[in-house]
Amino acid sequence: MTKTSLDLNLLRADFPILDRKIGAAKPLIYLDSTATAQKPNAVIDAMSDFYRRSNANIHRGVHTLAEESTAMYEKGREQVASLINAASAREVIFTRNTTESINLVVKTWGRENLASGDVIILTEMEHHSNLVPWQMLAEEEDLVLEFVPVTDDYLFDMNAYRKLLTLKPKLVAFTQMSNVLGTITPAKEIIKLAHEAGALTLVDGAQSVPHLPVDVQDLDADFLVFSAHKMLGPSGIGALYGKMDLLNAMPPFMGGGDMIKTVHLRSFVTNQVPYKFEAGTPAIAEAVGFGAAAEYLQNLGMDAVEAHEHEIAEYALERLAEIPSITVFGPSAKDKGGVASFVMDGIHPHDIAQILDGEGIAVRAGHHCAQPLHEVCGVKATTRASFYIYNTKEEVDKLVEGIYKVKEIFG
Amino acid sequence: MDDLYRQLIIERYKTPHYRGHLDPHDIFFEDDNPVCGDHIEITVRTNDANIVTEAAFDGHGCSISQAAADLLIESIHGKKLEEVKELTKDDIVELLGIELGPVRLKCALLSLKVLKAGAYGLGVDEVSDDLVE
Numbered sequence: 108m109t110k111t112s113l114d115l116n117l118l119r120a121d122f123p124i125l126d127r128k129i130g131a132a133k134p135l136i137y138l139d140s141t142a143t144a145q146k147p148n149a150v151i152d153a154m155s156d157f158y159r160r161s162n163a164n165i166h167r168g169v170h171t172l173a174e175e176s177t178a179m180y181e182k183g184r185e186q187v188a189s190l191i192n193a194a195s196a197r198e199v200i201f202t203r204n205t206t207e208s209i210n211l212v213v214k215t216w217g218r219e220n221l222a223s224g225d226v227i228i229l230t231e232m233e234h235h236s237n238l239v240p241w242q243m244l245a246e247e248e249d250l251v252l253e254f255v256p257v258t259d260d261y262l263f264d265m266n267a268y269r270k271l272l273t274l275k276p277k278l279v280a281f282t283q284m285s286n287v288l289g290t291i292t293p294a295k296e297i298i299k300l301a302h303e304a305g306a307l308t309l310v311d312g313a314q315s316v317p318h319l320p321v322d323v324q325d326l327d328a329d330f331l332v333f334s335a336h337k338m339l340g341p342s343g344i345g346a347l348y349g350k351m352d353l354l355n356a357m358p359p360f361m362g363g364g365d366m367i368k369t370v371h372l373r374s375f376v377t378n379q380v381p382y383k384f385e386a387g388t389p390a391i392a393e394a395v396g397f398g399a400a401a402e403y404l405q406n407l408g409m410d411a412v413e414a415h416e417h418e419i420a421e422y423a424l425e426r427l428a429e430i431p432s433i434t435v436f437g438p439s440a441k442d443k444g445g446v447a448s449f450v451m452d453g454i455h456p457h458d459i460a461q462i463l464d465g466e467g468i469a470v471r472a473g474h475h476c477a478q479p480l481h482e483v484c485g486v487k488a489t490t491r492a493s494f495y496i497y498n499t500k501e502e503v504d505k506l507v508e509g510i511y512k513v514k515e516i517f518g
Numbered sequence: 519m520d521d522l523y524r525q526l527i528i529e530r531y532k533t534p535h536y537r538g539h540l541d542p543h544d545i546f547f548e549d550d551n552p553v554c555g556d557h558i559e560i561t562v563r564t565n566d567a568n569i570v571t572e573a574a575f576d577g578h579g580c581s582i583s584q585a586a587a588d589l590l591i592e593s594i595h596g597k598k599l600e601e602v603k604e605l606t607k608d609d610i611v612e613l614l615g616i617e618l619g620p621v622r623l624k625c626a627l628l629s630l631k632v633l634k635a636g637a638y639g640l641g642v643d644e645v646s647d648d649l650v651e
Contacts, residue, residue: 457580473554487555516523
């Protein structure tokens with residue numbers, strides 16, 4: 108068993124919500140971090156301090172609070188850029204979430220650079236957010252969408268990918284970690300092959316950035332998209348990383364304040380990157396919280412985060428495999444993040460989730476916004492337990508006990 | 519919790535009394551719960567006086583949605599269609615005999631929504647949650 112370097116007792120004390128009870132006296136066992144992660148005091152306090160002490164609108168005012176708020180917002184950008192090792196903090200655009208980041212690329216880079224007959228490669232593992240915007244653009248511009256399948260072992264099918272690349276795609280947009288299977292895709296190799304074939308790449312990092320070391324320069328990713336709320340930060344803010352030359356060449360996204368340098372009655376001149384893409388008053392406190400979350404993770408060390416989750420996931424897969432009539436979807440632990448999606452014979456995921464909730468255990472039931480992937484797996488819905496830095500092996504044991512209770516109730 | 523999974527619901531989920539598809543039928547309707555993918559279809563036969571003589575449901579979903587469908591179908595046998603149109607969420611809650619949170623309520627109400635849409639002869643895009651409020 109690999110040794111984790113996270114001190115769980117100390118770390119869990121950073122998350123006040125972990126003290127709460129569900130129902131009468133069941134301690135919360137939160138196994139739904141893939142949907143959204145819990146927040147440490149570092150994030151809650153950073154946002155609350157911002158509102159208590161510094162709150163003002165950014166970028167225009169000259170008074171003390173405006174200066175402070177602007178500095179804090181931009182510090183958030185630097186902290187996020189540092190976590191993913193962007194060459195410049197200006198390559199990080201704040202958006203609402205992963206979904207908006209992808210829509211931004213679709214509606215700016217996509218509309219400008221794609222035309223009838225152009226091919227975009229996606230994968231069967233994509234979340235709806237990395238499917239629907241491309242489907243909409245494909246409809247609009249008459250594009251061709253191709254999908255890299257998952258292998259029988261639930262891995263990215265590299266052979267099929269190589270074949271699809273002969274179609275000379277303009278873009279390869281893929282998840283670095285599936286939110287259902289936990290499959291970690293070989294992003295560096297996927298990107299290298301895409302570049303050799305003349306395509307740009309968009310990496311959906313919604314699940315990878317919170318859980319793995321992600322270095323955009325090492326990956327040579329053209330775009331990377333992710334959300335704060337899945338990586339200990341607040342909801343309502345996410346990021347688009349893009350290479351500076353690409354961002355410079357892209358038209359603006361939404362029009363409004365802050366994205367302009369000068370405005371006349373009948374014309375405007377766009378502001379520089381990143382402001383060009385951040386029209387209107389942004390989520391300022393959230394940017395502060397996003398930065399605090401990135402710094403918290405960086406202080407823990409993403410290698411340690413990955414190692415801890417791997418250890419928990421490996422243990423969970425072992426324990427779940429002991430239970431008769433349960434099927435876990437996804438690759439073996441070595442290719443997988445901290446996600447276990449499973450079905451039980453004759454028992455609907457909603458019922459499983461509801462009974463587990465009665466034991467204080469929060470899991471998710473449904474298709475997890477990846478309906479096509481469930482079609483590939485041949486199931487309507489799954490129950491998903493997902494793990495993060497604050498989860499323990501004892502919690503996995505409780506999950507297993509809870510599943511036995513489900514079996515008991517359904518006889 | 520154990521309340522939610524009282525014996526009646528588990529029994530009706532495992533061995534429903536009215537699962538099936540009537541052919542021919544006077545009323546047919548089907549719909550999904552987009553949140554969880556649950557699916558219910560309902561077929562109903564009526565006589566000249568517009569009274570339900572036979573009804574059945576089919577589909578897949580959680581124990582709450584399937585048991586609610588089975589109990590609902592049972593309850594409408596012998597009822598006038600006009601009475602079926604008047605059924606509401608309260609009737610389903612009474613049939614199940616449990617209190618439900620907002621998410622599970624949607625599971626419980628899917629069959630009623632489908633049944634009423636069929637009874638009113640609505641189109642697929644005319645179905646809304648207002649039907650069962």
